[in-house]
Every structure is written in structure tokens, then in C-alpha cells.
Amino acid sequence: MATLTDPRKESFRLGMLIYDTRYRSLTIQIIALFGFMVFAAWLINNTIYNLAAQGKSTGFGFLSDPAGYDINQRLLDYSSQSTHLRAAFIGLLNTLLVAAMGCITATVIGLFVGVLRLSNNWLVAKLMTVYVEMFRNVPVLLWIVFTMAILIETLPAPKDFRGDDPAASMVLFDTVAITNRGVYIPEPLFSRGLGDFPVMADRTSPACEVGEIGEIGDACGRFQVSLDLLAVLLVFGAGLYASNRIAHRAERIQNETGDRPTTWYLRLGVIILPTLALLIALGFHLGRPELKGFNFQDGVYLRNSLIALWLALSLYTAAFIAEIVRAGILAISSGQTEAAAALGLRSGRIMSLVILPQALRVIIPPLISQYLNLTKNSSLAIAVGYMDITGTLGGITMNQTGRELECVLLLMLVYLLISLSISAVMNWYNQRVKLVER
Amino acid sequence: MANVHYVRGAMIEQLEPPAASSGAAGWVRQNLFSSPLNAILSVLSLALVYSVIAALIPWLISPTWQASSLSECREILEGASGACWGVIRERWLQLLFGFYPSELYWRVVLDFLLLIVAVAPVLFTGLPRKMLIFSALYPFLMPWLLWGGTVWGPVVAALGFGLGYLAHKLAKAALGGLAAMILAVLVPVIWWLFLAGPVSEAVASVLPLALEPVESRNFGGFMLSITIGVVAIAISLPIGIVLALGRQSNLFIVRSLSVGFIEFIRGVPLITLLFVASTLLNIFMPPGTDFDIILRVIIMVTLFASAYMAEVVRGGLAALPKGQYEAADALGLDFWLAQRLIIMPQALKISIPGIVSTFIGVFKDTTLVSIIGLLDPIGLSNSIRADQSWNGIVWELYGFIALMFFIFCFSMSRYSMFLERKLRTGHR
Structure with missing residues (x-):
């Protein structure tokens, strides 16, 4: 017998697609999908037609043609004979270089400013507020070109360093030269070094022949890995790991006996001593920049464009990070501090065990999105002539080859990959530190 | 009862607080010299503030308003430090209006x-x-x-909205809600696509009311920044709200499209989108369309801003307690009514700080157009610095531009704080 609650058997009517909630969502979605596909097809159709009308072919073959232009700031070997693809890769490395440098300094400055803004010293707090407002309310591009102009116009030229009574002198015990062309810093050298290891090298090519001093040419292989650096990093990493093990052991002993053995000298020694020994064994010394002719020679040359971009991005992002840090610290209620004190923790432990873990939960997600912003803002490098990926792939390569569509698509893809990988890290972290609720 | 002699009949006068903790001295002591570390910090900050002001004041008051080149400034100053204000006097109109x-x-x-x-x-x-x-x-x-250009262009464009409204009103009585909705969209679209052009031309030939046309390449300076910024801000808010609703929706396809759009735009730098505007947008359009460069830039900046706006609004939607949604359902409101009357007013209120900081971000990001060759203040500053007579000028020029941006952005952020206070209805 049919009860009242049984649904009536209704024949399907067209109006139900809109008025019946069971079908309406489906209708809306199909219309949306259809509309999107028509729009996409329209765009693609226009593009194909327009490209054909301009007589342009599409494809990524141009990437393996010789680039024909120079890149002055580079981490790997590159010459104008290298391909467009390699130019783009060099640019990508430059982007990552300035982004990494910027993230580190911005975090340090931002942390510092954020904490000082909460200081109970009125003057310091106000000064930091002025800093934050000044940098947040002026475009980052303006800061970049401004910094570049200041560097070029106000710093001494290399010729000012010459003569018996020079107008300018090197700083930090005569090791760093700050000029209007850039900054020269000492270069780490190894007198008994292990040399470089070419990766993906063609051993028969002339670039790979072993020269008189037992070194291979710079152009050998896709890129070369400095074995000295690798060894130092390995030993340093092993030291860190060992120090970590010691801390774990101390923790275990504390849990078992209640006494925590003093381990700081052990931990410090395990990190520093082996690394130091290795550096001495490799004959580590610093190569100072020296004025020769019209310019400085030797040492590591950091171009003005890199310095300006780095400084401006760091200071600008630091203003935002300062606000994040301040908000994070303010978000932890004072009851937490008091509860921790009631448990008998000392103030240092309160900070490291109670306040910081909770504040970090608030701070880290927006912090990472600031890192993301910094990386994306580094694309403004093109305004000061720093050859990042926008300057190479989206700048000279695009203008030379006329492949706007391919270049812009590749450029977007690269940035998208960087962004997505940073977001993936962020999501992973969020999952890890999320408060477990009910 | 016994007399209690030791009870005082009147309150004694309150003592003044100790001099060290009241008045100016007390304030200084508490806020600047409360501990040795604080004292050191205060002294260092005072020294910093003093050195900046001592250097800045004489630099600012420099008698170089009439100079017409940097070398003339140096002659007037005779080796003393001072700003060269001649560049601002000579170029401020250009910095404001470009080549208009x-x-x-x-x-x-x-x-x-x-x-x-x-x-x-x-x-x-x-x-x-x-x-x-x-x-x-x-x-x-x-x-x-x-x-x-002719006044009839904007007039017929506005007429489209009027026609849509009219169609909706007439059809609702005759054909019912759904048909009225479809007609309200269809009629204006047909009007704009096919009729608006001929009609405006016809009327213009009869009644030629027109202003002298100005080409886009003459636009520049702060006027260009404000134009791009205002249009992008005004359009990105509604698009952002729609995208946020799409992202919160439980319709799979709508949600995926919104998420895809938002994440794509947020994942790439604005400069790549401006490259699209300057080189690719005309390739995407039907052959023969030649969008104006400023219009193309506005389109891309708006898309960029709306993705960020969508995330801000989504934050507001997510922060709203679930009870509000359920209460709206319990009142029997449909989706749009619930959004309009219950959800959006609260969600937007929560997201005001984020919305305004997105606005500020958009306005600051308009400077990027200088990279694709438009003459915004930064683009103009490059050409001024390349000028023979102003070659080598830095602080005055960039300081002026920075100050203008600061005034705009800072007042926007102050307005957002005012709005937050005004709309705060919670009891605290």
C-alpha cells in the first residue's frame, strides 16, 4: 500500500530542469561547462586564425637555436652561442637566487621589526611603524628603481679607489669594495681543491680536455658541480645530523632519569670541528678583490642590479612580514604564558615550548605566501636589467624570436610550477601543525 | 555604645603620585628608559632621528625652485647639500597628466x-x-x-542596461520569471552587438555632440595610474565575489572552473599577464579587433585583481559561523536572497581589511605598466632621468612619486580602519 510519504511517480517535464532542485544543479553545471568550452574554442579558433594570418608557425623548436645574446650575471657557464633553452634556465637560476636571498633577509628584518613594533619602548615602536608604513604604501617597483638609482648615483666609482689618497676605500678589513658598478666580495678558494665535476659531459669534446693545471674547461658538460662545496656541505650536514642525534639522546636520558646531560659543547663541536678540519685540508682561503686597471678583478662580483633588486625586495617584503609576526605574537593569549609559568617553566623555555609553536602556527602560512609574493615580484628584475627568467625568456628571447605565445606560456608555466610547489609545501605544513579538533 | 575616637571624620587629601611616575618625566621614564636595554635603544633611536632630521631639513629647504637643469642647481647650491626642486616645478604637470x-x-x-x-x-x-x-x-x-569623442557612444551603451531592465519588467508580467531573466540578458547583448553602433552613428550625424578625442598614447602620469586603478578596483570586487561564491559552491564543474582560474592567476606574476595584454590579447580576439592598449591593460589588471579579491571574500565566507547559513535556510530564503540579505553583508564586513589591502595592492601594481612601455609616473621618471638637463637626479624625483603613492595608499588604509570601527556591531 502506498503511504503518503512515498514520492509520487512524476513524469519528467522540461521545466523540472530548472525548478526541481534535483536537476537544477546539473543543468547549471552543464550550461557552465558548455559556456566555458564555447569560450575556449572561440579563443583558440581566433588564435589559430590570427597566427595563420600573420604567417607565424607555432612550436617550441626555437628553444634549441643559439640565443645570440649575453647574460652578464650567471651561475652556470653560458655564452651567446648557447641555446635559448639554456638562457631561460640561467634566468630561472637567477630568479631562484634573488628569491632565496630575498626570503632570508626579509625574514630576518621582518622578525626583528615585528618584535620591535611590540616593544614597550615608545620611540622604537613608532620608528618601526614608520618603516612599515613607508614601505607598504609605496609600490615595490618604485623601491627597486629608486634603490638602483641611489646605488648608481651616490656610490663611488672604481677610479675613486685609486691613488695614494683615494676618495673611497674598501670596507671590512679591505675585503669588500662597494662601487657604483656593484659590490665585490671575497671569493672562497681552495688551494688543494678537488676540482669540478662535469655533469652530462661529452668526454670527447674539446672543452673537456684536461688543461695544464689539471683543470677541465668551463664549457664541459651541461653544468659543473664544485666537489669542494659538495664535500663541505656533506660534512656540515653530517655534523648537523650527529648533533641532532645527541639532542635526542639527551632527551631520552632526561625522560628516563629526569636529569638532562649538558650537551651544548658536544653538539657545537660535532658541527664545527669536522667542517673546520675539512676546510683546512682543502686549503681554504679568501681571494680578495683587487683594483686592476679600470675595475676590480677577482672576488665575487655582485652587480648593482642584483643588489638593488635584493635590497628593495627584502625591505619591502620585510614590512609585510613584520606585520605578520606582530599579529602572530598578539594572537597568543597571555593566559598561555601565565599557564606555562605556573607549570614552573623558565622564560626561555616558555618561549620555545609554549609561545613559539603556537605563534608559528599563525605566522607560517601568511609568511609562505609572502615568500611567494617575493618570488613573483622578483620578475620586476626586468626594470633594472637583472637577467632573471622574465628578462631572458620573456624579454630578449621573446623579442628576438617573435614567439610571444610560446614564450609567455612557458614563462607562466615556470612561475606556476614555482608557486604550486611552494603552496604544496605550505599545505603539507598546515596539515602537520593543524590543531586536532574533536 | 562607646565613643570611637580613632575613626576619621573626613577623607584625607589624596597624595600626588610620585613625580617619577607622572607627568612628562614619568612618561619618559616608563616609555623610554624602563630598563638599561630600553635606554640604549632609546638613545640610539634618538640619535638616528636627529641625524635624519638634521640632514633632511637643510636638504628640503633649498632655493632651487627656479633652476632649469641639474647643473644650474649645483651652481645655486655652491657645493652645499640640497634638493634640486627645479625638476618638480618643471615636470610636475607631466608627472600628473603625462602628455595629455x-x-x-x-x-x-x-x-x-x-x-x-x-x-x-x-x-x-x-x-x-x-x-x-x-x-x-x-x-x-x-x-x-x-x-x-562622441557623447552617443556611452549613451547607447548605458541604454543597453535600460533596455534590459525594461525587458525584464515587461516580460515578467507576460511570460514569467525565467523567460524574463533570459530576455533581460539577451536584449541588451543583441543591442550592444548589432544595434548600438549604427544607432549611435545615426544620432551622431544628426546631433554631433562630441569632445575633442585624445589618444591613449597621450595618457600618462598619475592620471593613468588612477584610471587603471579605479576601473580595476571597481570591476574586480563584483567579479571577485562571484568567483568566491563559485569556489564555495558544491557544484563540481563551477567549483573547478573557479579554482582553476583563481589559482592560475594567483600563481603567475602580474608582469606576465601584462605581457599577454601587450602582445597576445589581440591575437586571442576575432581578426580585425584592435583593442586600445589601456583597455587591454585594464582587462588583465582586473582579472588579476579579481582572483585576489575572490580569495579575500572566500576568507570572509569561511569565517562566517555555519549557523548563519542554516538560519538563512530556516527562514526559507533562496540562495540569492540569503546571500544578499544575510551572508554577504557579514562576510564582506569581515573581509574589509583584506579587500582594502587588495585595493591598495592593485593601485601600487599599476606601476608595472611602465615595463610594457606605458608612461605612468615610473615610466616618465625614466625619461626625465634620461633627459640631458636632469641626468643624475634621484631623490627629488622618486621622493615626489613615492610621496604621492604614499598619500593615496595610506589614506585608503586609514579609511578601511574607519570603516571597520563604524561597522563593528559586536559587543565588546
Whole structure:
């Protein structure tokens, strides 16, 4: 017998697609999908037609043609004979270089400013507020070109360093030269070094022949890995790991006996001593920049464009990070501090065990999105002539080859990959530190 | 009862607080010298503030207003340190208007004054509501005043909305809600695509009311930044709200499209989108369309801003307690009514700080157009610095531009704080 609650058997009517909630969502979605596909097809159709009308072919073959232009700031070997693809890769490395440098300094400055803004010293707090407002309310591009102009116009030229009574002198015990062309810093050298290891090298090519001093040419292989650096990093990493093990052991002993053995000298020694020994064994010394002719020679040359971009991005992002840090610290209620004190923790432990873990939960997600912003803002490098990926792939390569569509698509893809990988890290972290609720 | 002699009959006069903790001295002691570390910090900060001011004041008051080149400034200053204000006197009109014809400056000024009138009733609820009619008409007035040309173009464009409204009203009585909705979209689209052009030309030939046209390449300076910024800000908010709703929706396809769009735009730098505007957008359009470069830039900046806006609004939607959604359902409101009356007013209130900081971000990001060759203040500063007579100028020029941006952005952030205070209805 049919009860009242049984649904009536209704024949399907067209109006139900809109008025019946069971079908309406489906209708809306199909219309949306259809509309999107028509729009996409329209765009693609226009593009194909327009490209054909301009007589342009599409494809990524141009990437393996010789680039024909120079890149002055580079981490790997590159010459104008290298391909467009390699130019783009060099640019990508430059982007990552300035982004990494910027993230580190911005975090340090931002942390510092954020904490000082909460200081109970009125003057310091106000000064930091002025800093934050000044940098947040002026475009980052303006800061970049401004910094570049200041560097070029106000710093001494290399010729000012010459003569018996020079107008300018090197700083930090005569090791760093700050000029209007850039900054020269000492270069780490190894007198008994292990040399470089070419990766993906063609051993028969002339670039790979072993020269008189037992070194291979710079152009050998896709890129070369400095074995000295690798060894130092390995030993340093092993030291860190060992120090970590010691801390774990101390923790275990504390849990078992209640006494925590003093381990700081052990931990410090395990990190520093082996690394130091290795550096001495490799004959580590610093190569100072020296004025020769019209310019400085030797040492590591950091171009003005890199310095300006780095400084401006760091200071600008630091203003935002300062606000994040301040908000994070303010978000932890004072009851937490008091509860921790009631448990008998000392103030240092309160900070490291109670306040910081909770504040970090608030701070880290927006912090990472600031890192993301910094990386994306580094694309403004093109305004000061720093050859990042926008300057190479989206700048000279695009203008030379006329492949706007391919270049812009590749450029977007690269940035998208960087962004997505940073977001993936962020999501992973969020999952890890999320408060477990009910 | 025994007499209690030791009870005082009157309160004794309160003692003054110790001098060290009251008045100016007390304030200084508490806020600047409360501990040795604080004292050191205070002294260092004072020294910093003093050295900056001592260097800045003589630099600012420098008698170089009439100089017409940097070398002339140096002659006037005779080796002393000082700003070279001649560059600002000579170029400030250019920094404000770019290469807009100087006899037509009144149009730009009028345009931005009217902008203030149009925005005022939106910003300050105390003003008469009738002013909102002007706010609705302003979007059609603004491009006409800036670019010039015939008045009938914007008029027929506005007429499209009127036709849509009319169609909806007439059809609702005759054909029912759904048909009325479809007609309300269809009629204006047909009007704009097929009829608007011929009609405006016909009327213009009969009644030629026109302003002298100004080409986009003459636009520049802060006027360009403000134009791009205002349009992008105004359009990105509604698009952002729709995208946020799409992202929160439980319709799979709608949600995926919204998420894809938002994440794509947020994942790439604005400069790549501007490359699209400068090189690719015309390739995507039907053959023969030649969008104006400023219009192309506005389209891309708007898309960029709306993705960020969507995330901000989504934050507001997510922060709203679930009970609000359920209460709206319990009242029997449908989706749009619930959004309009219950959800959005609260969600938008929560996201005001984020919305305004997105606005500020968009306005600051308009400077990026200098990279694709438009002459915004930074683009102009490059050409001024390349000029023979001003070669080597730094602080005055960039300081002026930075100050202008600071004034705009700082007042926006102050307004957001005012709004937050005004709309705070929670009991604290």
C-alpha cells in the first residue's frame, strides 16, 4: 500500500530542469561547462586564425637555436652561442637566487621589526611603524628603481679607489669594495681543491680536455658541480645530523632519569670541528678583490642590479612580514604564558615550548605566501636589467624570436610550477601543525 | 555604645603620585628608559632621528625652485647639500597628466572631481541616497571625458542596461520569471552587438555632440595610474565575489572552473599577464579587433585583481559561523536572497581589511605598466632621468612619486580602519 510519504511517480517535464532542485544543479553545471568550452574554442579558433594570418608557425623548436645574446650575471657557464633553452634556465637560476636571498633577509628584518613594533619602548615602536608604513604604501617597483638609482648615483666609482689618497676605500678589513658598478666580495678558494665535476659531459669534446693545471674547461658538460662545496656541505650536514642525534639522546636520558646531560659543547663541536678540519685540508682561503686597471678583478662580483633588486625586495617584503609576526605574537593569549609559568617553566623555555609553536602556527602560512609574493615580484628584475627568467625568456628571447605565445606560456608555466610547489609545501605544513579538533 | 575616637571624620587629601611616575618625566621614564636595554635603544633611536632630521631639513629647504637643469642647481647650491626642486616645478604637470594636451587638462580634473562625487555616497552612508544615481551614471561619463569623442557612444551603451531592465519588467508580467531573466540578458547583448553602433552613428550625424578625442598614447602620469586603478578596483570586487561564491559552491564543474582560474592567476606574476595584454590579447580576439592598449591593460589588471579579491571574500565566507547559513535556510530564503540579505553583508564586513589591502595592492601594481612601455609616473621618471638637463637626479624625483603613492595608499588604509570601527556591531 502506498503511504503518503512515498514520492509520487512524476513524469519528467522540461521545466523540472530548472525548478526541481534535483536537476537544477546539473543543468547549471552543464550550461557552465558548455559556456566555458564555447569560450575556449572561440579563443583558440581566433588564435589559430590570427597566427595563420600573420604567417607565424607555432612550436617550441626555437628553444634549441643559439640565443645570440649575453647574460652578464650567471651561475652556470653560458655564452651567446648557447641555446635559448639554456638562457631561460640561467634566468630561472637567477630568479631562484634573488628569491632565496630575498626570503632570508626579509625574514630576518621582518622578525626583528615585528618584535620591535611590540616593544614597550615608545620611540622604537613608532620608528618601526614608520618603516612599515613607508614601505607598504609605496609600490615595490618604485623601491627597486629608486634603490638602483641611489646605488648608481651616490656610490663611488672604481677610479675613486685609486691613488695614494683615494676618495673611497674598501670596507671590512679591505675585503669588500662597494662601487657604483656593484659590490665585490671575497671569493672562497681552495688551494688543494678537488676540482669540478662535469655533469652530462661529452668526454670527447674539446672543452673537456684536461688543461695544464689539471683543470677541465668551463664549457664541459651541461653544468659543473664544485666537489669542494659538495664535500663541505656533506660534512656540515653530517655534523648537523650527529648533533641532532645527541639532542635526542639527551632527551631520552632526561625522560628516563629526569636529569638532562649538558650537551651544548658536544653538539657545537660535532658541527664545527669536522667542517673546520675539512676546510683546512682543502686549503681554504679568501681571494680578495683587487683594483686592476679600470675595475676590480677577482672576488665575487655582485652587480648593482642584483643588489638593488635584493635590497628593495627584502625591505619591502620585510614590512609585510613584520606585520605578520606582530599579529602572530598578539594572537597568543597571555593566559598561555601565565599557564606555562605556573607549570614552573623558565622564560626561555616558555618561549620555545609554549609561545613559539603556537605563534608559528599563525605566522607560517601568511609568511609562505609572502615568500611567494617575493618570488613573483622578483620578475620586476626586468626594470633594472637583472637577467632573471622574465628578462631572458620573456624579454630578449621573446623579442628576438617573435614567439610571444610560446614564450609567455612557458614563462607562466615556470612561475606556476614555482608557486604550486611552494603552496604544496605550505599545505603539507598546515596539515602537520593543524590543531586536532574533536 | 562607646565613643570611637580613632575613626576619621573626613577623607584625607589624596597624595600626588610620585613625580617619577607622572607627568612628562614619568612618561619618559616608563616609555623610554624602563630598563638599561630600553635606554640604549632609546638613545640610539634618538640619535638616528636627529641625524635624519638634521640632514633632511637643510636638504628640503633649498632655493632651487627656479633652476632649469641639474647643473644650474649645483651652481645655486655652491657645493652645499640640497634638493634640486627645479625638476618638480618643471615636470610636475607631466608627472600628473603625462602628455595629455594641456588645454584639455580641465577634463581630467573635472573627471576626478566627479569621481570623488560618485564615490562619496558609496564610502560615506551619511550622504543623501539620491547621489547614488550619479554614481551609477559615472562609469559612462568617465571614459567619455577622458578619451573624448562622441557623447552617443556611452549613451547607447548605458541604454543597453535600460533596455534590459525594461525587458525584464515587461516580460515578467507576460511570460514569467525565467523567460524574463533570459530576455533581460539577451536584449541588451543583441543591442550592444548589432544595434548600438549604427544607432549611435545615426544620432551622431544628426546631433554631433562630441569632445575633442585624445589618444591613449597621450595618457600618462598619475592620471593613468588612477584610471587603471579605479576601473580595476571597481570591476574586480563584483567579479571577485562571484568567483568566491563559485569556489564555495558544491557544484563540481563551477567549483573547478573557479579554482582553476583563481589559482592560475594567483600563481603567475602580474608582469606576465601584462605581457599577454601587450602582445597576445589581440591575437586571442576575432581578426580585425584592435583593442586600445589601456583597455587591454585594464582587462588583465582586473582579472588579476579579481582572483585576489575572490580569495579575500572566500576568507570572509569561511569565517562566517555555519549557523548563519542554516538560519538563512530556516527562514526559507533562496540562495540569492540569503546571500544578499544575510551572508554577504557579514562576510564582506569581515573581509574589509583584506579587500582594502587588495585595493591598495592593485593601485601600487599599476606601476608595472611602465615595463610594457606605458608612461605612468615610473615610466616618465625614466625619461626625465634620461633627459640631458636632469641626468643624475634621484631623490627629488622618486621622493615626489613615492610621496604621492604614499598619500593615496595610506589614506585608503586609514579609511578601511574607519570603516571597520563604524561597522563593528559586536559587543565588546
